[in-house]
Amino acid sequence: MKFYLKNLVWLAVMLFAACGSKAQTDKATTDENVEKEVIVGAARTDQYIDSLKGKRVALFSNHTGKVGDKHTLDLMLENGIDVVTLFSPEHGFRGDADAGEHVASGVDGPTGIPIASLYDSKQDRMPKKEIMDSIDVIVCDIQDVGLRYYTYYCSMVDLMNAAKKYDKEFMVLDRPNPNGMYVEGPILDMKYESGVGRLPIPVVHGLTLGEIATMVNGEGWLREGGKAKLTVIPCENYTHATRYRLPIPPSPNLRDMLAIYLYPSTCYFEATPVSLGRGTDFPFLAYGHPDMKDRDFEFTPRSVPGAKNPPQLDVLCHGVDLRGISEEEAIAQGINLEYLIDAYRDLGMGDKFFRSFFELLIGRGDIRQMIEDGKSAAEIKATWAGDVEKFKAQRAPYLLYPEN
Secondary structure (H helix, E strand, O other): OHHHHHHHHHHHHHHHHHHHHHHHHHHHHHHHHOOOOOEOHHHOHHHOHHHHOOOEEEEEEOOOOEEOOEEHHHHHHHOOOEEEEEEEOOOOOOOOOOOOOOOOOEEOOOOOOEEEEOOOOOOOOOOOHHHHHOOOEEEEEOOOOOEOOOOHHHHHHHHHHHHHHOOOEEEEEOOOOOOOOOOEEEEOOHHHOEOOEOOOOEEEOOOOHHHHHHHHHHHOOOOOOOOOEEEEEOOEOOOOOOOOOOOOOOEOOEOOHHHHHHHHHHHHHHHOOOEOOOOOOOOOOEEEEOOOOOOOEEEOOOOEOOEOOOOOOOOOEEEEEOOOOOHHHHHHHOOOOHHHHHHHHHHOOHHHHOOOHHHHHHOOOOHHHHHHOOOOHHHHHHOOHHHHHHHHHHHHHHOOOOOO
């Protein structure tokens, strides 16, 4: 009996030890797999505040320039930085203007600091000489989404050109690229350079703004060559494999991560009569037209804040609801021209389906003809595979973060 009890005690001790050991192993495994929180450049005030003190600062930002609940502008002012000018991009400094809408210069209500718009009615978006003469350094803190036709990086490059021309410093407080996991699409043919395409890069370039700025300097892409006096404050705990979820919608019609992941595939409808859902609760997550046939899904675009005059305003559209696609599937498909080809074939409008804006978005002059000739999305995608590999090699020296 004593022997039996002794063995029971021994067995209990061993089981307890095994459970404890397994618990420790599970905890260690869990701890190892926890993804560290990404710290954006603007949050790393110890890396840049002191270097800005005593200088006249111009801040290029908008509603996305935040650290937690506090705007980077407020952080700077609280730390005694002399912010004398605010540069505003498309959608304005507070982020409430329509896509493509001219944004007037003015004064920021909460702070009284003058706003110089980079998206007014002028074609040349170079800041005026009197503004550049009044500053020492331009600081860029804005959330991009990683697409060549998304205009925030274009405005940044314009400001880099201004900094180079007027011999001013340029600083990027870097933020992650939510589409930074891959490279996809044709490299821009520079004869199609425009306000939605400023650099010879693919549609999905996989770079942060800090990396773009570094590459612009390194590749000599400024207007008159040479380099801007560039400083990049990088993110911490970020890699190009990080699935970074934006805490704030970057513009009025990119409201969630699925829309951001589908944006490389649906934006081309902007160059057609087809609605991509502007004026609804699901912009960039659907497409439709009054004359599309045999479709179960219907929607009617309305005039709403951020989409005051959307395509097919107040007209019932028949089309396709993309909200059932998973985020993983949207990422995996990259640029998917099947949606565009589907609408093109359904409507039977021929070349009237496209506006000249299409070439500015896609970046090449032959893809429209491929669609009209009946090429599949896969066949068209194959034509830019060489561009993707070429660009990956070209950008490698400028990457600030690991690829995985």
